[in-house]
Amino acid sequence: MHYLADTDALVADGTLTTDQARIIRRHSRQAMVSLSINTLLCAGIIAAAFGFIFWLANALAVAITGALFLGIGVLILRSGNDLYRMFGNAAALIGGGMLAGGATIELIDKYPSGFAAPALIVAGALAALIAGYAFRRGTKTRFVTGSVLLMGGAMHLVGVYYGMSEADLNGWPVPLSHLYATILIVAAGVFIDVRAVTALAIMPFAQMLDTATYYSQAAYVFYSPESTLSILQLGLLIFASIWVMRTQPERIGRHAGILAIMAFIVANLCALVGSLWGDVVGSSYWEPTYVYGEQSWEEYQAARAAFEATTLVISEQVYAILWAIALAASAFWAAHKNRRGLFNAAMTFGGIHAYTQMFETFYDEPLAYVIGGLAAIPLAWGLWRLNDIFRDADERVAA
Structure with a gap:
């Protein structure tokens, strides 16, 4: 467990x-220092590998260059010279990345869709399994074998998603595929013990309910069509991760902790969407859709009103208040349990929440500031007293 303390x-x-x-x-x-060096090294390897692929833009040239890099890297690593091991790792991984990335692009670009997806799925799985076996067997080459495992896993998932796209899947297979990707990424992160990999699992997990991002004309957009359902989904992941942190060994608990932080961040982004637009729960799945020529606009509006009368509708004002309460409770709990990552995230989103609501929802409601400000004072006092009770209970247990 990591704690922050003032050593002086x-x-x-x-x-x-x-x-x-x-x-x-x-x-x-x-x-x-180790974290910064490894981050720079990994970024350089990825940039160089994909840079060579798109610069050469020829399958044979990419294969030859990748094989040369891989061979040079293996020779350096086999020499056993620790001083140059970093160069051996980098060369081997640039070569491996070129071969894996080049093969993936070539299969998708030049071969029929019915062949490319299964080939990527099988080839990626085999590469990951072989690399996983080598990772278990050797300790000095784990940086390379672990990276190759991730490359194989990436090929496998590209095949899965490419096959989904080509088959034009919809309905339950889509969220189940995202769940499969989530489990696979978490398993890979835990296996090689790299929490940055585990953190990536939040992307397919959030997409199970279509929460995602996109880019358009210098605008980076986060959208959540089902903010309430997504918050509940991510809340389950947070509680499950906290349970794992409390019951499993520290090595597993660290991965659960980073997953809980990522889920908390995305859940707060969903709450931000809800506080700005409100939410008609389930509207993206069950709300009637307008089909031109089959019904009048008035009929569509009547059907939509009937749907909203039977489901939960949360206004942006209510969402903003509930989000503020949840943030206060989360910050207090995280501080009491010394979960600094969750605490920092809660405080950050508290600032974001205050800023957005100041200009969006309550900008012309001075009474809201009066009520909120006066309510915050007894809330702070209550949290202070509650913290004393918890602290006294902990001291009695320790005694």
């Missing part, structure tokens, strides 16, 4: 010695 203050009050504080600072600094 701990030395001053006698909790730590000067040498202990120095050791903690050294380990912390080393972890940060």
Whole structure:
């Protein structure tokens, strides 16, 4: 478990010695440096591999160049020289990335759709399984074998989604495919013990209810057609992740923690959508649709009104209030349980919530600010007293 503490203050009050504080600072600094170096290395490998693919733009040239990089990387790694191991890893992965990425693009571009998707699914799965076996067997080559496992998994999922697109699937197969991708990404992240991979699983998971993003003319857009249902879905993931954190070993718990943070972030983005537009729960699935020529506009409006009368409709004002309460409760719980990631996310979205509501929903309602401000004071007092109760209970248990 990672905790944030002021080592200078701990030395001053006698909790730590000067040498202990120095050791903690050294380990912390080393972890940060390693993270920055690995991030730069991975970004360089990905950029170089795909840059070569699109620059050469020829299957044979990409295959030859990729094989050369892979061979050079293997030779460097087999030499056993730790000083140049980073170059060996980079060369091998650039070559592997070129071969995997080039093969994927070539299959999709040049071969019939009925062949490309199954080929990618099978080839990616085989590559991932072989790399996973090698990952388990060797310790010095785990950076390479783990990366190849991810490349194989990526090929496999590209095949799955390409097959979905070509078959024009709709209905239940679509969210089930997203769930399959979620499970696969989480499994890969836990297997190689890289939380950044596990965090990526939130993308297909959120898309199960069509929550996603898109880009258009310098505008990056987040949309959630079912904000309430998506929040409930993501809330289940948060509670499941917290349960895993409390009951499973720390190695598994760390991955559950990053997944909980990502789910919390996306859930708050969904709440932001709801606080701006409100929500007619289930409208994107069950609301009547207007078909030109088959019904009049008045008939469509009547059918839509009848649907809204039978489902839950949450206005943007109510959404804004509920979101504020949820953020306050989340921040307090995260602070009490020392979940810094969730606490930081809650505080960040608290600022976003205040800013957006100031200009969108309650900008011309001064009484809302009076009520909200006065309500915040006893709420803060209540949380302070509740924290004292929790702290006293923890001290009694420790005693």
